[in-house]
Amino acid sequence: DVVMTQSPLSLPVTLGQPASISCRSSQSLVYSDGNTYLNWFQQRPGQSPRRLIYKVSSRDSGVPDRFSGSGSGTDFTLKISRVEAEDVGVYYCMQGTQWPLTFGGGTKVEIK
């Protein structure tokens, strides 16, 4: 199975400041079709998860442009350019390149 490792576990951030979450996979996530199936999800407190980013860097409709995804191969990053109060929650990366689909353990973003 592909193991997804996120860091940090917890990320206290000052409002208006940037935040960065790392996600590393135990194997390359490049699929045979040339795509890299690395996705990011946000789970606000008490809510269902919501996809923010798919295929490394494609932002979902309605997702603010302060969220961006980057990376390649086995090393990926989710960045929030200026954290807002509504960004509080847990962020998960997920790989869809290989069965079984696997998630990272999550990174909790909180306001300092």
Next chain:
Amino acid sequence: EVQLLESGGGLVQPGGSLRLSCAASGFTFGNYAMNWVRQAPGKGLEWVSSITGSGSNTYYADSVKGRFTISRDNSKNTLFLQMNSLRAEDTAVYYCGKGPSPTGFGSGFDPWGQGTVVTVSS
């Protein structure tokens, strides 16, 4: 608007069975793969099972293989998860999620339902 509504959760004894449903609306259901993901209390997300749009292909996590069965009724826009031989470690919120295409799973799930709670306890 795409909507997914799970139901069927509840309290069940170890060794018992439950059937979860996910009613879909706002899109052509049979044109999309569907998925189940669960979240144990206070824990992270765990993929459980996926099914192609036609229902011809199914996939399972090792932790549920042989005990859970995913299926769908495209005429009723509904996804199912039959859960047998339930264990305490199956206790979780179960979410259904829409896939990106009939046979695609790589881009994850969007959107997700609100979840249904399954508690396995004596």
